[in-house]
Structures are given as structure tokens and as C-alpha cells.
Amino acid sequence: MRTKGDHQSGVRNLWRLRRYLRPYRLQFAFLILAALAGTAVGIAVPLVIRRVVDGPIAHHDPGGLFALGALALLFGVAEATLTFIRRWSQSSQALGMEATIRQDIYAHLQRLPVAFHDRWQSGQLLARVTADLSVIRRFLSFGLLFLIVNLATYAVVVGLLIRLHWPLGLLVAASSVPLVVVSRRFTHTYLRTSRRMQDEQGDLATQVEETARGLRTVKSFGRQAFMSGQFGSGADRLRDTAVDKGRQLAGTSAQFDLVPNLTLAAVLVAGAVEVAAGRLTIGELVAFVTLQLMLIWPIESLGWIIGNAQEAMTASDRIYEVLDAPPSIVDRPNAAKAANVKGEVCFDDVWFSYPGSDRPVLRGISLTVRPGETLAVVGTTGCGKTTLVSLVPRLYDVTSGRITLDGRDIRDLRMCSLREVVGVAFEEPTLFSMSVRENLALGRTDATDDEIHEALALAQADFVDDLPWGLDTRVGEQGLSLSGGQRQRLALARAILSRPRVLVLDDPLSALDVHTEALVEKALAGVLSDTTALLVVHRPSTIALADRVALLAGGVIVATGTHSELLATVPAYRAVLSEAATTAEAA
Known part of the structure; x- marks a missing residue:
């Protein structure tokens, strides 16, 4: 059972991994800038649509329509180009970080004393060097980037919505309250489930490794069925935990999907009333709704991002359980080379x-x-x-x-x-x-x-x-x-x-x-x-x-x-x- 202190430990250990980002800090900054620029271009498109509806369409101006349409097309091409550049450079950065962390863990394992390896299951170490690192790579390269970009997108879009029509904008902003409540409840349960699943993956890897090494013994005693039963029990536990984890993520994702859609329905009804009362133009309503639609993906992806962050926290905890283990058998500060040894x-x-x-x-x-x-x-x-x-x-x-x-x-x-x-x-x-x-x-x-x-x-x-x-x-x-x-x-x-x-x-x-x-x-x-x-x-x-x-x-x-x-x-x-x-x- 994980505690609040364990959550704080996960945050702290995840923060400690930032040192692996340092060699890529310029590349990561470029990725952030490219992502924010792409988002900014995407946000500009609804504002162009507003000008199109309230301008050329309302005034039957074909020339203005073509000009604004070409501008919207240019924005679309720019957004696609920036997305391609970001994704293309993202992979090399992510894989480079993963390789560096893996090499550090392996080198540290070589420095640790035999007593450490006497206590640890080899499958648990294997899971940390493979599965846990993959989780951290996904978060540092994708989850963290999307978290920054989506939060920036949400703040900018809500600010524009309030500027377009402050009552409806405040309604959209208020919808973040239930999202925060759902997020807090989700992180509390998902963190424990993630840790349990990662530990069970390590246990299963240990069983596979031990069975492979001891296959002759298993066969000589005719215990294949017994060992298969043990493995099946472990696999079933892992499956049940994975299903529980998937259920939690699905339930939270559904709530994250429900809130913006209910808000959108309320905005459409209230917006129609405002247009009828002359307090809002059709172009402004179209721009408002289009901008609000841009919030659906950041909100829907929030469940995945939070889940990925929780998995990365537990994975970083597990990795630092190894990296923080002190090499107890080390050279003394003034240790010298053995020379001209006689052998006494x-x-x-x-x-x-x-x-x-x-x-x-x-x-x-x-x-x-x-x-x-x-x-x-x-x-x-x-x-x-x-x-x-x-x-x-x-x-x-x-x-x-x-x-x-x-x-x-x-x-x-x-x-x-x-x-x-x-x-x-x-x-x-x-x-x-x-x-x-x-x-x-x-x-x-x-x-x-x-x-x-x-x-x-x-x-x-x-x-x-x-x-x-x-x-x-x-x-x-x-x-x-x-x-x-x-x-x-x-x-x-x-x-x-x-x-x-x-x-x-x-x-x-x-x-x-x-x-x-x-x-x-x-x-x-x-x-x-x-x-x-x-x-x-x-x-x-x-x-x-x-x-x-x-x-x-x-x-x-x-x-x-x-x-x-x-x-x-x-x-x-x-x-x-x-x-x-x-x-x-x-x-």
C-alpha cells in the first residue's frame, strides 16, 4: 500500500531525472517552442474564421474570402510542418535519454557488492532496466511535452474565450473545477495500482528467468505442470492488475470527456441566446465554439498524461531504489596499485x-x-x-x-x-x-x-x-x-x-x-x-x-x-x- 509520502518520493525521484534532460536541453527547448508555435498557429485559425464569417461572408465579399481562406490554409500548412519537425526530433531525444539512463543503471549494478545481488531478484532488476525505463522515456519525451503544451493551450484559449465573451468564457473556465477533483482522486488510486503492476511484472520476469535456468531440474522432476500453474497464477495477478489499471484510466478518461462536452452543450445554448439578443455575432460564436473545441483534446488527453506521470513516478522510484543503493565495497581515497606482489x-x-x-x-x-x-x-x-x-x-x-x-x-x-x-x-x-x-x-x-x-x-x-x-x-x-x-x-x-x-x-x-x-x-x-x-x-x-x-x-x-x-x-x-x-x- 503506497502512502502520501510515497507519492512525494515519486515526484522527487521523477524530478531528479531532469539531469538526463540536460544534454538535450536545447533540443527540448526547441521542441517546446515548435509545439507552442504549432499550437499558436492552430489557435489563430478560429480567429481567422471569425473574420471570414463576420466579414466576407456577411458582406458578400469574394475577394476577402479568398484572401482569408489562403491565410487559413497557410496557417494549416505551418501547423503541419511544425508538428512534423517536433515529432521527428522527439524520437532521437527520447531514445538518447533512455539509453543514457540504462547505461548508468547497468554500470551502477556492476559497482554494487555481491551482497546486494544476493538479496535482489534478477527479474526485478531486468524489469527496471527495460519496462520501467520505457515508461520514463514516454513521459519525458511525450507526456511532459504534452503536459506543458496542453496547459499553455488551455490557459491561452480560456483567456481568448473570456476576451471574446466573458460570461461564456468564465463558464468554460469554471469547468476546470470538476476536472481538478477527478484528477486528485485518480492520482491517489492509479499510483498504487501502477506500482503494484510494475512489481508484478518484475516477479513474473524473475519466474521466467529462473525457470529457463532451471529447466533441466524442472523436467527431471516432472514439475512442468506445477511451474506452469505458478506462472499462470502470477500472470493472472498481473492481468487483473492491468485490467484494474485500465478500468481506472477508462473511467477517468470518460469523465474528462464528459465535462468539456457538457460545457460545450451549455455554451451552444447560451451562445444562441446571446446571438439572438444581439450581444454576440455569429462569427464570434463560431470562433468561440471552434476555440472551445480545441480544448477537448488537451482535456481528454489529461487522463493519459496524468496516468503516464503516475507510472513514471513509480518507475523512477523503482529505478532509484537501485541507483541509490550505495556501493559498499569501494576504493579508499588513497588506495594504491598492487605492485611487485609476492603473495603473502x-x-x-x-x-x-x-x-x-x-x-x-x-x-x-x-x-x-x-x-x-x-x-x-x-x-x-x-x-x-x-x-x-x-x-x-x-x-x-x-x-x-x-x-x-x-x-x-x-x-x-x-x-x-x-x-x-x-x-x-x-x-x-x-x-x-x-x-x-x-x-x-x-x-x-x-x-x-x-x-x-x-x-x-x-x-x-x-x-x-x-x-x-x-x-x-x-x-x-x-x-x-x-x-x-x-x-x-x-x-x-x-x-x-x-x-x-x-x-x-x-x-x-x-x-x-x-x-x-x-x-x-x-x-x-x-x-x-x-x-x-x-x-x-x-x-x-x-x-x-x-x-x-x-x-x-x-x-x-x-x-x-x-x-x-x-x-x-x-x-x-x-x-x-x-x-x-x-x-x-x-x-
């Missing part, structure tokens, strides 16, 4: 809680990984292993304590520089709908084909050579045209290709068969020989890559040492490995 990583009394939670996931972690050392992090599911290694490339920031690289707090390093020296491969590999080469070169765009093939060989990803177009083969959305093991090997090759000084591997071999895993581990041993590495380990076989092992339990490091030392002295370590071995055999 130190966790110094690190505590971490996820945003919005007061329960610490990591508690007082103190741990040092020496340059060139490989440290395996072992623990039961949910103990905080992935969270721990995600702090190194600053996907999240520590709640307290610090992490240092070669003795320097990583928050004092530029993020782009830090992420150049820290390579990452996660258990759930992320591939994009682009070629194999483009996916691999995300971390190092200047990599040669030879270097790419070397990284593929180390990751045992030679299957790329058998793809239809080799490195130029597009892997499809999320890389789903490949198997899970193939995706993991490509993600590992991508991390290796970036030549990091620190390599973070979050169980990147979980989808590999035993034979392939052994080959990858053998190749990785060479890569890790001169690279600092943190390995999140679930399979006991991967521990062989590590120089040391850290046992994590309940967010605390409970033991560190070599594999053999922990195996001999720490029962909890033996229990974790036993559980992992049982899980691996079951898989």
Missing part, C-alpha cells in the same frame, strides 16, 4: 557477518599463507569456507579485523589492481553467452591463442578442440551446452590464464570424474608451485595439493598443520575427511 596473505582477527544479520559467520580468524604456499581449507558444509576465501578478492568486506597482502590491507589497494593479482575459480562456474575464447579472456584480454591453449591443457580442457568452431564456439547461456565438468575446467583455465599471484579455488574439481581430477591435480601442482593458493576442499584427494591444511568449524580455525599432522592428532579432522570420503563415494 594474512587474515588478522577477521570477523564477518552477512549484511542484515548479526550472527557472525567467521569469528576471529587469524591465519597466514606464505608466498608460494598452498593452504587447503577443510570443514563441514556451512562452516564458512567459501565465505572465508571470498573475502580475499573483496567480493565481501570483513566486518572487523583485516586481510593483508604482503603486509598491506587489501582495502588500501585498488580493487581493479587487487583482482588482477587474485584469480578465482568457484565450485559453481559462471560462463557467459559468448565464445570459449571470450569467456577465457575475461580476466586477461591480451592473452594469445598459445597462452589460452596452455591454460586449457593445464585444466585438462582439451575438449575445446573438438567443439564445432574450437575457441570461437559459443557456449550458450550459463554455458549449459557443456557438461558440469567441462564448465568447471573452463573456469579453472580462466583463473590460470590470468596468471595470478594469489589463486583462490573453491572446490573447482567437484564435477570431475576421478581420472580427470587426477590429471588436473597433477597439472595444478606445477601451477601452484610458485603461486600462493587457498583451496576450499571437499574431496580428500585434493588435499594432496596443499602444503598445509586449516580446519574450519563454526566459523573458527580450530587446527592448522600438514595433512599427516592433523590426521594423526585431530579427531575432528579425521571425521570431516571420513564424511567427505563417504559423500564422494556416494556421488
Whole structure:
């Protein structure tokens, strides 16, 4: 339920969008001038008609009739020309503003922390970048222009009507009172309905996106009918809201149509009486009625303009919900570039809680990984292993304590520089709908084909050579045209290709068969020989890559040492490995 405060927020956020008009302010001013000039020419036509009726027609003057007729024709051509110019230049301005806002939102989304994206549905973000921007574009380019022009038209025409015949002119002016009452009632209800509809569009987009990504799961469980039912319920809610929105707009438009028509009827009757009494000429009555007819479109369009403005307010609210989200992980003012990195990583009394939670996931972690050392992090599911290694490339920031690289707090390093020296491969590999080469070169765009093939060989990803177009083969959305093991090997090759000084591997071999895993581990041993590495380990076989092992339990490091030392002295370590071995055999 939206409140008055929310309406004020919508007005404020819509006003904030004016900065996107600034690059087009001269063009927008020209549009306003062209529209006002076209309206002025249109208003002049009834005044010419008045002269025609009371002059050449009343006095049977053919010469004057042709002259005034030619003038009216000239005005008509001028109005048509100005309308063409306005509409022609309007599109480029509107689309330019929309593109600029869309680019700003996308760039801001890249700056926002992972925690933000953990909370937000992707469909809601998609709806804001597409549907909501289209609503704002329509208002800034058409609604706002027509609002200015129609208000100016109404004021000028009413002023001329009062000048032509003040009693009838005041009658027309008084008809604005019920229009104001209708408008206030309409804006109160339509705003809430618009917001509800835009939110439901985002929910539906999320469902489509999630179903497309999880289609294999849906099919494997035979839940197509269930998911279709859920989607149908969401679609029905959206339809009902859209129908309610259309009903409100139709009802208001009918009232906006009724008021000027009733006023016109009253003017015709009263005007006829005035003509009969000699207080008004026929030409003046014709000009009066013609001018009054020019108010019908501005008044009838008022419902659409107000509705479009309400939609733009809620859309700007939704957009600024994203744009106002602060990037919490940013470079410090004096952040420096990471140079001559040796690779010593130190966790110094690190505590971490996820945003919005007061329960610490990591508690007082103190741990040092020496340059060139490989440290395996072992623990039961949910103990905080992935969270721990995600702090190194600053996907999240520590709640307290610090992490240092070669003795320097990583928050004092530029993020782009830090992420150049820290390579990452996660258990759930992320591939994009682009070629194999483009996916691999995300971390190092200047990599040669030879270097790419070397990284593929180390990751045992030679299957790329058998793809239809080799490195130029597009892997499809999320890389789903490949198997899970193939995706993991490509993600590992991508991390290796970036030549990091620190390599973070979050169980990147979980989808590999035993034979392939052994080959990858053998190749990785060479890569890790001169690279600092943190390995999140679930399979006991991967521990062989590590120089040391850290046992994590309940967010605390409970033991560190070599594999053999922990195996001999720490029962909890033996229990974790036993559980992992049982899980691996079951898989």
C-alpha cells in the first residue's frame, strides 16, 4: 500500500531525472517552442474564421474570402510542418535519454557488492532496466511535452474565450473545477495500482528467468505442470492488475470527456441566446465554439498524461531504489596499485557477518599463507569456507579485523589492481553467452591463442578442440551446452590464464570424474608451485595439493598443520575427511 509520502518520493525521484534532460536541453527547448508555435498557429485559425464569417461572408465579399481562406490554409500548412519537425526530433531525444539512463543503471549494478545481488531478484532488476525505463522515456519525451503544451493551450484559449465573451468564457473556465477533483482522486488510486503492476511484472520476469535456468531440474522432476500453474497464477495477478489499471484510466478518461462536452452543450445554448439578443455575432460564436473545441483534446488527453506521470513516478522510484543503493565495497581515497606482489596473505582477527544479520559467520580468524604456499581449507558444509576465501578478492568486506597482502590491507589497494593479482575459480562456474575464447579472456584480454591453449591443457580442457568452431564456439547461456565438468575446467583455465599471484579455488574439481581430477591435480601442482593458493576442499584427494591444511568449524580455525599432522592428532579432522570420503563415494 503506497502512502502520501510515497507519492512525494515519486515526484522527487521523477524530478531528479531532469539531469538526463540536460544534454538535450536545447533540443527540448526547441521542441517546446515548435509545439507552442504549432499550437499558436492552430489557435489563430478560429480567429481567422471569425473574420471570414463576420466579414466576407456577411458582406458578400469574394475577394476577402479568398484572401482569408489562403491565410487559413497557410496557417494549416505551418501547423503541419511544425508538428512534423517536433515529432521527428522527439524520437532521437527520447531514445538518447533512455539509453543514457540504462547505461548508468547497468554500470551502477556492476559497482554494487555481491551482497546486494544476493538479496535482489534478477527479474526485478531486468524489469527496471527495460519496462520501467520505457515508461520514463514516454513521459519525458511525450507526456511532459504534452503536459506543458496542453496547459499553455488551455490557459491561452480560456483567456481568448473570456476576451471574446466573458460570461461564456468564465463558464468554460469554471469547468476546470470538476476536472481538478477527478484528477486528485485518480492520482491517489492509479499510483498504487501502477506500482503494484510494475512489481508484478518484475516477479513474473524473475519466474521466467529462473525457470529457463532451471529447466533441466524442472523436467527431471516432472514439475512442468506445477511451474506452469505458478506462472499462470502470477500472470493472472498481473492481468487483473492491468485490467484494474485500465478500468481506472477508462473511467477517468470518460469523465474528462464528459465535462468539456457538457460545457460545450451549455455554451451552444447560451451562445444562441446571446446571438439572438444581439450581444454576440455569429462569427464570434463560431470562433468561440471552434476555440472551445480545441480544448477537448488537451482535456481528454489529461487522463493519459496524468496516468503516464503516475507510472513514471513509480518507475523512477523503482529505478532509484537501485541507483541509490550505495556501493559498499569501494576504493579508499588513497588506495594504491598492487605492485611487485609476492603473495603473502594474512587474515588478522577477521570477523564477518552477512549484511542484515548479526550472527557472525567467521569469528576471529587469524591465519597466514606464505608466498608460494598452498593452504587447503577443510570443514563441514556451512562452516564458512567459501565465505572465508571470498573475502580475499573483496567480493565481501570483513566486518572487523583485516586481510593483508604482503603486509598491506587489501582495502588500501585498488580493487581493479587487487583482482588482477587474485584469480578465482568457484565450485559453481559462471560462463557467459559468448565464445570459449571470450569467456577465457575475461580476466586477461591480451592473452594469445598459445597462452589460452596452455591454460586449457593445464585444466585438462582439451575438449575445446573438438567443439564445432574450437575457441570461437559459443557456449550458450550459463554455458549449459557443456557438461558440469567441462564448465568447471573452463573456469579453472580462466583463473590460470590470468596468471595470478594469489589463486583462490573453491572446490573447482567437484564435477570431475576421478581420472580427470587426477590429471588436473597433477597439472595444478606445477601451477601452484610458485603461486600462493587457498583451496576450499571437499574431496580428500585434493588435499594432496596443499602444503598445509586449516580446519574450519563454526566459523573458527580450530587446527592448522600438514595433512599427516592433523590426521594423526585431530579427531575432528579425521571425521570431516571420513564424511567427505563417504559423500564422494556416494556421488
